[in-house]
Amino acid sequence: MLRRLALRFLYSLPLLFLVFFFFYPLARILQRSLIVDGQLDLGSVFGTLTAPFVWKVLWFTTWQAALSTLCTVLIGLPLAYIFSHYEFPGKTIIKALITVPFVMPTVVVAAAFTTLAGSNGLLNQWLEAAFLLNEPPLQIMRSVWGILLAHVFYNVSVIVRTVGGFWSNLNPRLSEAAQVLGANRLRLLREVTLPLLLPSIVAASLLVFLFCFTSFGVVLILGGLRFATLEVEIYRQAVSLFNLPAAATLSLLQIAITFAIMTVYTRLQARASRPLEMNSQTRMTNRPSGAHEWLLLSGALLAALILLLSPLLALAWRSFTLGDAGFTLQYYAELTVNRRNSAFFVAPLVAVRNSLLYALMTMCLSLILGILSAYLLVRRPTTLPLLGDTVDRTARPAKRKFSSALLDPIFLLPLGTSAVTLGLGYIIAMGSLRTSPLLVPIAHTLIATPFVVRTFLPALRSLDPRLRESAAVMGASPSRVWREIDLPLLFRAALVGAVFAFTISLGEFGATLLVTRPDIPTMPIVIFRALGEPGLLNYGQALAMSTILMVVSAIGLVIIEQFRFGDVGEF
Amino acid sequence: MLELKDITKSYTPGNPVLRDINLSVAAGDIVCLLGPSGCGKTTLLRVVAGLEKLDSGAIFFDQVNLAPVEIHKRNFGFMFQEYALFPHKSVGQNVAFGLRMADWPAAEIKPRVAEMLDLVDLQGYAERTIFELSGGERQRVALARSLAPNPRLLMLDEPLGSLDRSLREELMTELRIILKEIGVTALYVTHDQEEAFAIADQIVLLNAGKIEQSGPPAEVYAQPGSEFAARFLGFQNLLTTQIHAADPSVARTSIGPITLLQPSPVGTHTLLIRPDALILLPAPQPDAHSAVVRTTSFRGDHVRVQFDATTGVTLTVQLPVDVGVIQTGETLYFRVDPKKVVLLG
Numbered sequence: 001m002l003r004r005l006a007l008r009f010l011y012s013l014p015l016l017f018l019v020f021f022f023f024y025p026l027a028r029i030l031q032r033s034l035i036v037d038g039q040l041d042l043g044s045v046f047g048t049l050t051a052p053f054v055w056k057v058l059w060f061t062t063w064q065a066a067l068s069t070l071c072t073v074l075i076g077l078p079l080a081y082i083f084s085h086y087e088f089p090g091k092t093i094i095k096a097l098i099t100v101p102f103v104m105p106t107v108v109v110a111a112a113f114t115t116l117a118g119s120n121g122l123l124n125q126w127l128e129a130a131f132l133l134n135e136p137p138l139q140i141m142r143s144v145w146g147i148l149l150a151h152v153f154y155n156v157s158v159i160v161r162t163v164g165g166f167w168s169n170l171n172p173r174l175s176e177a178a179q180v181l182g183a184n185r186l187r188l189l190r191e192v193t194l195p196l197l198l199p200s201i202v203a204a205s206l207l208v209f210l211f212c213f214t215s216f217g218v219v220l221i222l223g224g225l226r227f228a229t230l231e232v233e234i235y236r237q238a239v240s241l242f243n244l245p246a247a248a249t250l251s252l253l254q255i256a257i258t259f260a261i262m263t264v265y266t267r268l269q270a271r272a273s274r275p276l277e278m279n280s281q282t283r284m285t286n287r288p289s290g291a292h293e294w295l296l297l298s299g300a301l302l303a304a305l306i307l308l309l310s311p312l313l314a315l316a317w318r319s320f321t322l323g324d325a326g327f328t329l330q331y332y333a334e335l336t337v338n339r340r341n342s343a344f345f346v347a348p349l350v351a352v353r354n355s356l357l358y359a360l361m362t363m364c365l366s367l368i369l370g371i372l373s374a375y376l377l378v379r380r381p382t383t384l385p386l387l388g389d390t391v392d393r394t395a396r397p398a399k400r401k402f403s404s405a406l407l408d409p410i411f412l413l414p415l416g417t418s419a420v421t422l423g424l425g426y427i428i429a430m431g432s433l434r435t436s437p438l439l440v441p442i443a444h445t446l447i448a449t450p451f452v453v454r455t456f457l458p459a460l461r462s463l464d465p466r467l468r469e470s471a472a473v474m475g476a477s478p479s480r481v482w483r484e485i486d487l488p489l490l491f492r493a494a495l496v497g498a499v500f501a502f503t504i505s506l507g508e509f510g511a512t513l514l515v516t517r518p519d520i521p522t523m524p525i526v527i528f529r530a531l532g533e534p535g536l537l538n539y540g541q542a543l544a545m546s547t548i549l550m551v552v553s554a555i556g557l558v559i560i561e562q563f564r565f566g567d568v569g570e571f
Numbered sequence: 572m573l574e575l576k577d578i579t580k581s582y583t584p585g586n587p588v589l590r591d592i593n594l595s596v597a598a599g600d601i602v603c604l605l606g607p608s609g610c611g612k613t614t615l616l617r618v619v620a621g622l623e624k625l626d627s628g629a630i631f632f633d634q635v636n637l638a639p640v641e642i643h644k645r646n647f648g649f650m651f652q653e654y655a656l657f658p659h660k661s662v663g664q665n666v667a668f669g670l671r672m673a674d675w676p677a678a679e680i681k682p683r684v685a686e687m688l689d690l691v692d693l694q695g696y697a698e699r700t701i702f703e704l705s706g707g708e709r710q711r712v713a714l715a716r717s718l719a720p721n722p723r724l725l726m727l728d729e730p731l732g733s734l735d736r737s738l739r740e741e742l743m744t745e746l747r748i749i750l751k752e753i754g755v756t757a758l759y760v761t762h763d764q765e766e767a768f769a770i771a772d773q774i775v776l777l778n779a780g781k782i783e784q785s786g787p788p789a790e791v792y793a794q795p796g797s798e799f800a801a802r803f804l805g806f807q808n809l810l811t812t813q814i815h816a817a818d819p820s821v822a823r824t825s826i827g828p829i830t831l832l833q834p835s836p837v838g839t840h841t842l843l844i845r846p847d848a849l850i851l852l853p854a855p856q857p858d859a860h861s862a863v864v865r866t867t868s869f870r871g872d873h874v875r876v877q878f879d880a881t882t883g884v885t886l887t888v889q890l891p892v893d894v895g896v897i898q899t900g901e902t903l904y905f906r907v908d909p910k911k912v913v914l915l916g
Contacts, residue, residue, distance in 0.1 A: 173655035176622055179642040180649040182672030182720065191668075195659050 014373040014449075021442055022414055025425025026255065032428050033248035048249040054233075058253070061229040064144060065212035068151035072208050073201065075152060076159025079304055082297060083160060084168035087285040094301060096561045099157040101308050103553045103560075105507025106217025107524045111531060111546045112311035113150055113222060115318045117141050122314050144227060150218045153308060155208045162207075166200035168285070203268040210261050214254070214418050216510040217524075221531065230254050231418045231510065238424050239514070248428070251421040258417060312550055319543035323536055331540035348545060351526040355506055358522060361441035362448055362505035363498050369445065370452025370497055374460050377453065414446040422446060423514025437520050443511040448504045452497035459493030492563045499563075503556035507549065523549050572598040572756055573619070573724060578628035580611075580618055588614045590780040592628070596724075596773075601750055601757040603771035605764060607803065610777040612760045613652075616726045619758065620649050632724065643672070648722030648755070652729045654713040656701045662688070662712050663697030669720035687715040690749060707738045714746075718753060725750070725757045731766060743769040764804050768792065776800055797915055798841045807887045808844035812914075822914065826880040827860045830909045841915040846889040848911035852904040859904040862886065867897050878903070 033045055048054060083095060101109070117123050117140055124136035131137075140146050170193075178192045216231040223229075228236065230250060237247035288294045320327050335348040414422070426439050433439065463486060471481045509524040516525055523545055530542035578592040588611045596602050604612040617623045619630060621642040630637040637645065648669075656665050666684045675683070688696055691711035696704075704712065710730055717725060730746070731739045747770045750757050761767050767774055768788040775785040776796075784796035795801040798809055812822040812829075819834035822842050829842065852859050862878035865885065869875075873889040876897060880886060890897075897903070 171653075171655065173651050173653060174657060176642075177649065177651060177655040178657075178668070178672075180620055180622070180645075180647060181669035181716070182643045182646070183668075184641075184643050187672060192657060 011372055011376060014369045014376065017369055017445075018414075022417075022422070022425075022446055025422065025429040026251075026417075028429035029248040029251050029421070029425050033245050033252060045249050048246045049253065054250065054253075057228055057230055057233045060227065061213055061231075064147060064151075064227075064229070065209050065215075068148050068155070068212040069205050069209045071148060072152045072155045073159055073205055075304070075307075076156045076204075077163065077201075078300055079156065079160045080164035080167055082300060083164045085285060086297060087287050088297065092561075094305065095160075096558065097305060098160055098308055099561070100312070100554055100557055101153050102155070102157045103503050103507070103557045104154075104312070105524050105549055105553065106215075106509050107221065107527045107531070108315070108507065108546045108550050108553070109150055109153065109311070110218055110221035111527065111542060112315040112550075113146060113153075114141060114531075115543065116311045116314035117146070117149075122318065141222060142224075144223075146222045147215075147219055147227060150222060151212045151215065153311065154218075155211055156304070156308065158208050158211075159204050162204040163197065163200050167197060170196055199268055203265060206261060206265045206268065210258060210265070213261070214258060216418065216420055221528070231420050234418065234424060235420050235510075235513070238420075238427070244424075244428065247424055251418070251424055254418050254421055315543060315550065316547045319540070319547040322540045322543060331537075331544040334537060334541050335544055348526060348541060351521050351523050351545075352548070354520050355523040358441045358444060359502045359505040362444040363502040365441065365445040366448040366452050366501040367494060367498050370449045370501075371456055371494065373449065373453045374456040377457055378460050414450055419443070419447060419508065419510030419512075420514060423511040426511075426515050435517060437517055439515045440512055440520075440522070441505070443515055444505040444508050445501075447508060447511065448501035451500045451504060455497040455500060456490070456493045459490055463489060495563050496560050499556050499559045503553050503560075506556075507553060572596055572633060573758075574631040575615075575619070576629050576631070578615070578618060578630070579626045580614055580623065581626055587626075588780050589618070592780075592782060594775060594782065594785075596756060596758065598756055599754050600772045601747065601759060601770055602773045602775060603759045603761060603767040604775050604777055605761060605767045605803075606777035606783075607762060609779075611780040612762075612777050613728055615777070616649075616728055616758060616760050619724070620647055620726055621645055622649075646720070646723050648717035648720070648725040650713050650717050650725070650727040650730045652732050654709045656709060656712055656716070658701050660701075661697065662693070662699045662701070662704070665701070665712055666697075666716045666719050668716060673720050683719060687719045690718070690752075691715045706734050707742065710734065710742065714749070718749075718755065722755065725755045727757065727759045729761055730759075731761070731763075739766070746770060776803065778803075794913060795843065795915060801841070801843050801913075801915060806843055806845070808846070808848075809915075810842045810844065810884060812840050812842040814838060814840065822912070825884050826862070826886075829907050829912060831912065831914065832909045835914050843913040843915055844886065844907060845911040845913070846887060848908045849886075849888045849890070849905045850908055851890070851894060852906060855904045856906075859906055861902055861904050864897055864899050864901045864903060866899065 033048075034040055034042065079098070083091070104112075115121055117138055119136045119139070119141065121136075121138075121141070124138050127133065127137050128135075140149065174192055174196070175188055178188050183191060213229070214231055215229055216235070219227055219229045219232050220235065223232065230253065234247050234250045234254065237243045237250065288297050319331060320329070322328075322331065335352075337347065422443055426443065427434060430436070430439065468481050468485050471485050472478075476484065506522075507524060508522075509528070512522055512525060513528070516522060521529075527542045527545050527549070530538045530545070533539075573594075573596040575592050575594040578589050579587055580589040581587040592615060594602075604615060606612050614623060618625055619637075621637070621640070625638075632645075657668065660668070663684050666687050667680050670680045670683060684697060685694075688694055691714050693708060693711050693715070696708070696712070701709065701712075713730070731742055734742065743766055750770075759767075759770055771788055773785060774788050774791045776783040776791065778799050784791060784800050791800070792804060795804055795806065801809055810824045810826065812824045814822055814835050814837050816837050819837060820831050822829045822831055822835070822840070824842060829844075855861065860880065862880040865877040865879050867874055867876050869892075870889075872892065874892060874894060874897070876888050876890055878886045878888065
């Protein structure tokens, strides 16, 4: 009896965590914006919301997200086609390389793009030397194109993997049937391929739109003072202008918009994953036939790899060659030293230690919460491990469906909510806890847990209940069943989720910026500070630390790739 | 009408799926490609449709070489094994697809769709979605869809494969009636010989990418050309036999000498004894064979009996129901009807 009670408590932990560390801070934000001097004041809310600068920011946020999404889709679709239809040497590696940008921390990306295409960047240096110019010809980093490029950089892999995965599971017989019935290539695309692909494209685009809409680090660093998304504006209002009510109101706006997007997205996701044909076949991939196809294929892949890898390579390169001394390790060596006037308050290696510790804490916490949440979210009647009772199949299926339909976007909410809003919420809500260093891993956990859930849930759903049933019939107790049947299958998913959480925590910037204690900085914070400080030494150290962060994140990705299941329905 | 000349095709080098296939199909004929899984019959179909490329050889339709003709320009019909109906279109839109691709005027499409649905006995189904249909209904829609644009040649890839037995029986005869009514030339692929016999004008038996035998169904059944053909058609009583020059009308087998209808070539052959070739004798007779009953199995309209002949050969025969009670272990004496044995290659 007590055991059951304890276990039910265990299962309600994720919800409790969400309530206390997410909904409560958000509620306080709500309170802060709506209640001034103890009274409900909608006037100030309206005042903020109708201020022209807010609409300017909102408009900018929206159109840059839309344009970024469009560019990402246009670049991602041909790549998705290539990966779902063709077999070629190095396919797995190239696919992993295309995904590397996605796990890169925003500070790394910002530093990388600046290194490559900034006014003093590599490209400009080469162009100036080659064409004997006085002025750097490429000014993209000063324009909105820098932001757009960075967004495309980040999100191409989302399109390639989700749409590509869906496309490769599209029944190839359908296009064969259409062709035999007289459809040429164009009509085939229009009549069969695109209509069937559309739900998946729209879902993936929505996700990309969401990521671009809530973009913070990229816009903050690359946008300078000229460009601000809603996120950046919230940060400015809170940290630079100390206008907490305004920041809070903007946060609410942000949450409302992202919740709307997320709801539409989860609905579409469910629709896109419904089987279209009763027995669908996995497409057989062929090698490209003929020089023509090989040429197109290699051209497209080469262009993609150049776009996606050159900033990172430029970053690494520059970290070794900054200044005029040729190849040097001095900036890396500097990381171990704590100079008195350095921008870092601590020896940079200490920041590395902090980041690693936070990442480990985040990993453990989000793994626990994520797995528990996944079990709660699985729609099929299932045996909750150790509890031993099967969710009642006969009683009130409507109620169960409703609650899990509602829980799904709720658990996803932290993913869509801005990290800055979260940080803001902690500042407002946590009172004396505000200065606790534990807030950082907690914030990281909130951000990382949805990824764990999204990784673990499909694995859980793929567990065939008949396996479990047959084991039970053969005499295995519920806990035995869980250990022997579920555990090996789920271990991989858990591993992937853990590495995901770890990598996300390492690179998290937005919430950390608001919540961190200055004396316990993380790597992204330290990099951000150094990027803003003058001096070659500071800049060089920023590059060195960024490169370290980049390598660690890439390693994390490799591990994820090794152990991940399949491609469909990843996000 | 359709000529296949020296068709060779491999998916992986060194492993030909089709080897030197030569075939002629007359206009209006239903030709059935019959064979076990992996024998290349579906590949042959796909090659004719243009869905796969040939390694060597040529396909002629109406004396025109099909090599440069793209899939969508061939005006053939193809019924896939899993139907491949467009899930995002209604029944009517599926059937109309080929007509729209051929740029039929809209006014003519609707009546044609109705006509086709009528033909396959699905009147009024035009507005339904694919998901509402049963297996048999989907098969009919697939048929209507492929017939609607009046294809010059219809290819069917195991269309009855995923249906249950009673449905298959029903649709087998119906399919032939529909195809004959339209008068379309058809290439039909199946691994089920009963289906092939019911539907085809010509049977082409494929074995590991080569044509083993071809001919009208009755002929193929009466005279299987090889042991493979006989086994595939379901015959089980295949004995090695010697024919000596001294007595060319007698086949010497391990169960004893069997008289043949006519003198046959000297040498070693395989002898097929049809399941109904045994004439039971009430009492042992000098030139009778004997065997011990191993199993009996009542099959409704006949009794299936397995014998162990004296030398360890097992014969499976069908005896009429009125043969009376047969005990396992009983020794039976019989003669073999010379009209019901076939000497194979």
